[in-house]
Amino acid sequence: MRKLAFWVSLIFVFTIPWETVIEYPILGSISRLAGLIMAIIWLAAMPFGRHVRKPGVFHAALCAFVALNATSIFWSANPERTTTLILTWVQLLVMSLIFWDLYTSRKAVIAALQMYVLGAYVVLGDTLANYVVGRTFYPDRFSAAGISPDDTGVILALGLPIAAYLTVFRQSDRLAVPLKILNSLYFLAAFVGIALSGTRTALIAAIPGVLFALSLVMHSRFSAQIRVGLLFIVGASIVLPRIPATSIQRLGTTGSEMESGDLNGRERLWREGLASFERHPMLGVGTNMFRSVNTEGKVAHNSFVSVLVELGILGFLLYVTIIFIAGLRILGQPPWDKWLWISVFIGWILSSSTLTWEYRKPTWLFLNLIVVSAAALRRPANVSSASLQRVEL
DSSP: OHHHHHHHHHHHHHHSTTTTTSEETTTEEHHHHHHHHHHHHHHHHGGGSSOOOOOOHHHHHHHHHHHHHHHGGGTOSOHHHHHHHHHHHHHHHHHHHHHHHHOOSHHHHHHHHHHHHHHHHHHHHHHHHHHHHTOOSBTTBOOOTTSOHHHHHHHHHHHHHHHHHHHHHOOOSTTHHHHHHHHHHHHHHHHHHHHHHTOHHHHHHHHHHHHHHHHHHHTSOHHHHHHHHHHHHHHHHHHGGGSOHHHHHHHTTHHHHHHHSOTTTHHHHHHHHHHHHHHSTTTOSOTTOGGGGSTTOOOOSOHHHHHHHHHHHHHHHHHHHHHHHHHHHHHTSOHHHHHHHHHHHHHHHHHHTTSOOTTOHHHHHHHHHHHHHHHHHTSGGGOOGGGSSSOOO
């Protein structure tokens, strides 16, 4: 039963990037359905297997944070709206406990990373389909169904260092060759999706992944460097002329928007949110209530500001503590694993600074995988070629 729960968890990870592309009445998104099945099987397996793995300090901090979210219903101006997000937080806590219990080896972590990349390909495929038929989300901006262009671009950007890592360090098996091809092509494919989304945040979030991939290439054989270079020259020459000029122009304004723009209206939202924080500094206004403190009725478009305003200083400190614990878990890992997670971690922080991602599944997928990866790699048998200085491509 535990093995079945693990396989279902991989399906769950696969659905996370495209969770809202398919939704069901009552049950909600495809990832919520997969997560529910995963939880049921995991709970059913308990009487027949070993004891559940003892949670760590990361899970204790997350539990306290979820409890604060739940308690905020008592001071929320709209308890019904708050309740909807409380249920999401409880689900994320259960997901964290399941991952901690099931993912005990490096092989399991790599399998989850591979499923994320495959799920990101679904996002890309749906984005391309909408581009072909001319179905835009915003004028001249394309995305997968049910996903905003900003989320589409960031989902693809966060997969860049993962695909680069898997191209080199994924263990050989009967699917090794086709998966290596898919992982190798992901870079070009992801940038096509980012360009179609016109997401400046994704362009910035992609930088750590690009640097990580370049580092891998520089540590590879010269023949491999030539192959990679030719692949991107040929691929770019085929793809770039087909990208809409409006998308390229929008991405080209990234620097000027950061220097002199208002980040597409985000600064105004942040000012109004911080004004609310000054009135409710300790406990905030309640989870899922940022919309009530700004004149536009929008979310914060910044995970840190969102938590600060909705849960006050206490909630913000708990949230930062969770992130800090995950960050510490990165440092003790073998070199290439460490740089993989640093790339993902920094990309996520950059993305969360302009997106409301504190309750999104990709956030907690990566934070949990960092923690379970650190625990798995503490075992000598699980330390791999990722600790070597030269890699093979």
